[in-house]
Amino acid sequence: MSLRHAILVLLQDQEASGYDLAREFANSIGLVWNATHQQIYLELGKLSEQDMVRYRHVPQEGKPDKKLYSLTDAGRAELVRWLKKPAGPARIRDAFMVKVAGGALADTQLLLSELDILAKQRRERLATFEALAQRLDESGRDENVYNYLTVRRGILDQRAWLQWAEEVRRSLEHRSADSTAS
Amino acid sequence: MSLRHAILVLLQDQEASGYDLAREFANSIGLVWNATHQQIYLELGKLSEQDMVRYRHVPQEGKPDKKLYSLTDAGRAELVRWLKKPAGPARIRDAFMVKVAGGALADTQLLLSELDILAKQRRERLATFEALAQRLDESGRDENVYNYLTVRRGILDQRAWLQWAEEVRRSLEHRSADSTAS
DNA sequence: AAGTGCTGCGCAATCCGTTGTATACGCACT
DNA sequence: AGTGCGTATACAACGGATTGCGCAGCACTT
Structure with a gap:
């Protein structure tokens, strides 16, 4: 289980909406870790329940409102903790x-x-x-x-x-x- | 879902036990598709229920008995069918x-x-x-x-x-x- | 006027996959 | 005698991942 951590890494630099993350997962990071929007929204929900991320509601004109997520201290701490333990082997499905x-x-x-x-x-x-x-x-x-x-x-x-x-x-x-x- | 098909491909050339397949998944094919033995045994069970594979019981001395699986005609047909439809994109978890x-x-x-x-x-x-x-x-x-x-x-x-x-x-x-x- | 595509969020069901546990025997090493 | 490793199969439980569906508005094309 570490879609969580991929999300935390992406949020490390900048705040982003679920939709933004989904796009990033489809592109750059997607080569290395992939996820659909449903999975991402679900995980963002869990992460915000656990206070790993917070979000602010951003109304937009001409577009639907969005939630911009960012890391909390607890989220950053969790990320640091995860970075310390050895990563499992890479898995592929081709x-x-x-x-x-x-x-x-x-x-x-x-x-x-x-x-x-x-x-x-x-x-x-x-x-x-x-x-x-x-x-x-x-x-x-x-x-x-x-x-x-x-x-x-x-x-x-x-x-x-x-x-x-x-x-x-x-x-x-x-x-x-x-x-x-x- | 196509661990099934990876297994069918491996059984295409030679009969093999679940244990054999697990080893192959850990080596050559494992780079491209991975699976643990539990998953393989489960899938072999399903495949044999659906008459895609058959097995013969092979008693061994000094080692536990094993089941040698091989493709049935239905299995080969299913494999051919699958080979015809376009493969999804490769997924990675690194x-x-x-x-x-x-x-x-x-x-x-x-x-x-x-x-x-x-x-x-x-x-x-x-x-x-x-x-x-x-x-x-x-x-x-x-x-x-x-x-x-x-x-x-x-x-x-x-x-x-x-x-x-x-x-x-x-x-x-x-x-x-x-x-x-x- | 209808269709298509993009932005944005979300639920529910089911299926896939991982992890833990179990059994059983032989062989080698300590 | 005990421990660990290799061969061989299998169940159960949980959590992760995919698929299907739904809502909503704007922009642009046909």
Whole structure:
């Protein structure tokens, strides 16, 4: 259980609404930890019951009102406590990989077109991350080290995936050339 | 929900016991999809109720009896069906990354020592994967393409992580040098 | 005028996953 | 004799996560 802590980390720098957090989870942090809005609102509710966060109600014009959450001292203390204990191993769920592993039974053309779609998403993400990394690099490195490192992880991850995708493409195209030639 | 499918993929080539599967999940596939033995036994139970897999009871000497599971036609059909529909996006839970993102509040020395431990595990895994890739490459490439590609993913992933770890180390050591020098 | 999409919050049901506990035997080590 | 490890399976309880649904208003397009 540490969606809580991911939220606390995000709130550490700036106050944010549930909606803001959901967007961040879909982007930068999302590569490393993901959550849907329902989960986030639920967790924010629990956190504010436990006085780890507080919120102020912000009415808006043309948009629905929002709640801007920020850390309390107790929340910061909890975060510090959590940072001290060793993190568990990383867990992944990559359905596409499972499909490649079971590729012998799959339609190669289908796999290839799915690969294209995923590669496109990854390339877009890579571009976003690279732009972000440059911005962070230009505007003071030392203050943003931690954000910068997080983004770097995203960049290296996308690159590794894209490189792997190239290998997969070559192998699969090779195989499909074999079978269509027969 | 597709632990089911990961299991079906693994049973596609060879029959295996729950225990065997648990080991595979802890190693090769585990990088991409993880599960504990309880989860696996439970899922095998469901799968066999639904006639997706069957098992034969194998008594052993010196060891407990085991159940060797294999795919049924219905199981293979279900797998093919699943392979056709697009996979969802990959999900990750990497607590260490969250800690780095929240690094401003963390003890740098503690983060560094945790980094060491994780890097060591990754290096070991990398060695395992590289050995496995070589074996697959030597013993016929074309039959093992899918296994080979899966392992390649593991290799590229470990390398990307280790490269990132070096960047983190440099940044953190730089920071801790600053603070101890003051 | 209707449809689509974005901002924003939330409940309920169900399913997935983790953790704890249990059993059983053999082997090796202390 | 006791402890720990490896093989092998399984139940129960709890908490985390996904999916489905609902409300509400504004902006922009068709």
